Amino acid sequence: MLRNVKRPADAIDEQRLWRRQMELARFGARPDGGVNRQALSAEDIAARRQLIAWATARGFACSVDSIGNLFVRRAGRNPDAAPVLTGSHLDSQPAGGKFDGAYGVMAGLEALEALEDLGISTERPIELVAWCNEEGGRFPPGAMGSAAYGGAQKLDDLLAIRDWEGVTVEAALRTTLAATPEAPLRTLGGKPAAYVEAHIEQGPLLEAARTTIGVVTGIQGAQWYHVEVIGSEAHAGTAPLKTRRDALKAAMAMIAALEQLMADETDTVRFTVGRFDVTPNSTNTVPGRVLFTIDFRHPDAAVLARLGGAIEGVCRAHARGCEVHVSKTLDMSPIRFDAAIQQRIDFTAGELGLSRMAIASGAFHDAKYMNPLCPSGMIFVPCEKGISHNPVENATAGDLAAGARVLVEVLLQLAGQ
Amino acid sequence: MLRNVKRPADAIDEQRLWRRQMELARFGARPDGGVNRQALSAEDIAARRQLIAWATARGFACSVDSIGNLFVRRAGRNPDAAPVLTGSHLDSQPAGGKFDGAYGVMAGLEALEALEDLGISTERPIELVAWCNEEGGRFPPGAMGSAAYGGAQKLDDLLAIRDWEGVTVEAALRTTLAATPEAPLRTLGGKPAAYVEAHIEQGPLLEAARTTIGVVTGIQGAQWYHVEVIGSEAHAGTAPLKTRRDALKAAMAMIAALEQLMADETDTVRFTVGRFDVTPNSTNTVPGRVLFTIDFRHPDAAVLARLGGAIEGVCRAHARGCEVHVSKTLDMSPIRFDAAIQQRIDFTAGELGLSRMAIASGAFHDAKYMNPLCPSGMIFVPCEKGISHNPVENATAGDLAAGARVLVEVLLQLAGQ
Numbered sequence A, B: 001m002l003r004n005v006k007r008p009a010d011a012i013d014e015q016r017l018w019r020r021q022m023e024l025a026r027f028g029a030r031p032d033g034g035v036n037r038q039a040l041s042a043e044d045i046a047a048r049r050q051l052i053a054w055a056t057a058r059g060f061a062c063s064v065d066s067i068g069n070l071f072v073r074r075a076g077r078n079p080d081a082a083p084v085l086t087g088s089h090l091d092s093q094p095a096g097g098k099f100d101g102a103y104g105v106m107a108g109l110e111a112l113e114a115l116e117d118l119g120i121s122t123e124r125p126i127e128l129v130a131w132c133n134e135e136g137g138r139f140p141p142g143a144m145g146s147a148a149y150g151g152a153q154k155l156d157d158l159l160a161i162r163d164w165e166g167v168t169v170e171a172a173l174r175t176t177l178a179a180t181p182e183a184p185l186r187t188l189g190g191k192p193a194a195y196v197e198a199h200i201e202q203g204p205l206l207e208a209a210r211t212t213i214g215v216v217t218g219i220q221g222a223q224w225y226h227v228e229v230i231g232s233e234a235h236a237g238t239a240p241l242k243t244r245r246d247a248l249k250a251a252m253a254m255i256a257a258l259e260q261l262m263a264d265e266t267d268t269v270r271f272t273v274g275r276f277d278v279t280p281n282s283t284n285t286v287p288g289r290v291l292f293t294i295d296f297r298h299p300d301a302a303v304l305a306r307l308g309g310a311i312e313g314v315c316r317a318h319a320r321g322c323e324v325h326v327s328k329t330l331d332m333s334p335i336r337f338d339a340a341i342q343q344r345i346d347f348t349a350g351e352l353g354l355s356r357m358a359i360a361s362g363a364f365h366d367a368k369y370m371n372p373l374c375p376s377g378m379i380f381v382p383c384e385k386g387i388s389h390n391p392v393e394n395a396t397a398g399d400l401a402a403g404a405r406v407l408v409e410v411l412l413q414l415a416g417q
Helices: A014-024 A042-057 A102-118 A144-150 A155-159 A169-178 A247-262 A301-317 A339-351 A397-415 B014-024 B042-057 B102-118 B144-150 B155-159 B169-178 B247-262 B301-317 B339-351 B397-415
Strands: A061-064 A070-074 A084-089 A126-131 A194-200 A213-219 A221-230 A270-272 A276-279 A289-298 A323-332 A356-361 A376-381 B061-064 B070-074 B084-089 B126-131 B194-200 B213-219 B221-230 B270-272 B276-279 B289-298 B323-332 B356-361 B376-381
Touching: A014 A042, A014 A102, A014 A397, A042 A061, A042 A070, A042 A102, A042 A126, A042 A169, A070 A102, A084 A102, A084 A397, A102 A126, A102 A194, A102 A397, A126 A144, A144 A155, A155 A169, A194 A339, A194 A397, A213 A339, A213 A397, A221 A247, A221 A301, A247 A270, A247 A276, A247 A289, A247 A301, A247 B247, A276 B276, A289 A301, A301 A323, A339 A356, A339 A376, A339 A397, A356 A376, A376 A397, B014 B042, B014 B102, B014 B397, B042 B061, B042 B070, B042 B102, B042 B126, B042 B169, B070 B102, B084 B102, B084 B397, B102 B126, B102 B194, B102 B397, B126 B144, B144 B155, B155 B169, B194 B339, B194 B397, B213 B339, B213 B397, B221 B247, B221 B301, B247 B270, B247 B276, B247 B289, B247 B301, B289 B301, B301 B323, B339 B356, B339 B376, B339 B397, B356 B376, B376 B397
Parallel strands: A084 A126, A084 A194, A194 A376, A213 A356, B084 B126, B084 B194, B194 B376, B213 B356
Antiparallel strands: A061 A070, A070 A126, A213 A376, A221 A289, A221 A323, A270 A289, A276 A289, B061 B070, B070 B126, B213 B376, B221 B289, B221 B323, B270 B289, B276 B289
16 A cells, blocks of 8 residues: 555554553653643643654644643644644643543644654644643633633633642743743634544443444533531530531431432433531531532533522522522533534544444533634543543543544544645 | 538639639630630640649649649548549630530639638548540540549550640650649549539530539430441543442431431430541542541430441441441440439539439530449539530539539538538
């Protein structure tokens, strides 16, 4: 077979992609096999330097914007055309894995390499981006880089955010940019021709369906609430139960009633009480205060509104004499990705003989902030047991390569051969 | 009226007693009006020095034993007779009040002062004791001093216990004893003729019944459990509810079922879940592990055994696919105080025109460890709204004085005029 009759999907090098995933995982490697590579940390800087080294070795130009998004550009024939953008993020949760985010960046790099290996030129430039601070663990909120790029958040507000030690985003960025002089500063923002992000599913559906490619239809909406329950502290030995205002037992009654509210035979609603803080949290003291969080998600905006609107009433109805304060701390509408991008992913996966299915993203992604700017979409690949945000997060080399094969073909279609 | 026809109850000085309560509360005073005077701390040492100063000013002899119990002795006519013992403790909870423990010591001192004021001599010596470390906040377990005195715990084991900073009881005691040279070392233990302890109720029953004196019948039994629930962490956005093993929701189901188990129309069972620790305790992560505690109490040993025996089965029945580990961390049998002491307290309160009622102690007290050694009893006085272990703990000067009036009369009867 002649080299130039190969299609780019065939030039995806499974071994090279896997090796780079593993090399990247050394930056912030945890003893348990996971990764702790928080945004703008020394580990993140080292990972950025590695990406720049790989990119410049192939002659790709690097640049960085004023919120720390790092770009790798493979030029097109028309330098004035809006680029096709792909990527994800290099930062991880404190107890994160090797693939969340990192895969989307490595798959994008592998796509550029495959095009380069085949000597294929494109009309539009293709740019790979490593969005800054998607996880938000060190500097909340997450998806900071894509939010600033898309104009959803103001740069100055983001630069002033501090981590637990009081370090600002601005100071951490200064250190980061100084350590990556090969990437000159570029203007923040832009309007790409399209955006396609590859990512591990972070859920169990593809694996359960023995399906390789998830054609992502959109990102479900989410609401977060803080529920503060204020009762009275009392001595566990002396206070009769009838006189108590036990904040813990009231909170439990609320959560049991919320489970009823959120009950869903289709198992589409995601209802989680993830945080539960008791004061004073002592064996022999009746809890005087509980703060718990609600995270619930659904792809349908009407369902989100109906359930979210019922939460405060349900909590009040089960307060058992305690004070209740319910506040909404997050309200993200569901988004739907561009239908044409979904069709391209679906069709291309079929052409390549890969099993695929439509799937809604349960997690947030940077693609959320690209969707209003340009036709956007995501390609999911399975991860082991659906486990993510966890050191044991895992995926197979074959599935990662399959996702990259779909990605490079779709990028090539969008960039124009 | 001639001075020596006064009865000792009449010599109780309400103002002096109240003033001393307030003076004592300066040691470890918190900005919120409460007291933080943990065992063998600088604040505890200062309170001990103040007690010694008050005692020696009246010519009472002080001594301290090898676990740090501080004694004040008013001599009797027969130096070889076993003393009548009264007292309580000077240490407080970290967020404690002015009266828990401190009242029993101040009431005992006031009783000695009243006898001294009237020049009444007794056959037996009367000793006031400030038991070391009743609260157990810094060095668990509590009631350390009385347990060592009564032989329920070994001195060497207790001396080796460390606080959060690694300081041993032995080291803290050495500092304490060096700071109180006016109190020479005495032999640990003994067999008093009787023990009577005055204390605020720490519950709401006396106040609710508008009754001044609680004739304490005994101390209810208690069992403590740790329940560990192990599920799996999962992403709140992606994991379908049917696939989850949510440790928090399983723990809630267990606690709801335990509430059913412990349901009691007579409101005698005290059932508390005071501590509830969630891992990783993050809004968007399904909890993988919960540790919660159970504290339940009842005056009847058979009820304690029946309910305690059912706990593990109830937890397992509501585990929702999670692992469960139930372990008993405390098992205290109920105790009954000496009937004759109860009768003396009851009769004396009646003689003094004070309302009184029989009451079981919901909280532990040092009297627990005296009960096996000698006829023992307790006198309760009301505290505001039953609130204790709390900076707002409060009591009236009149009620405190009433308790001291009963105490001094009972001590005199027991010591022999």
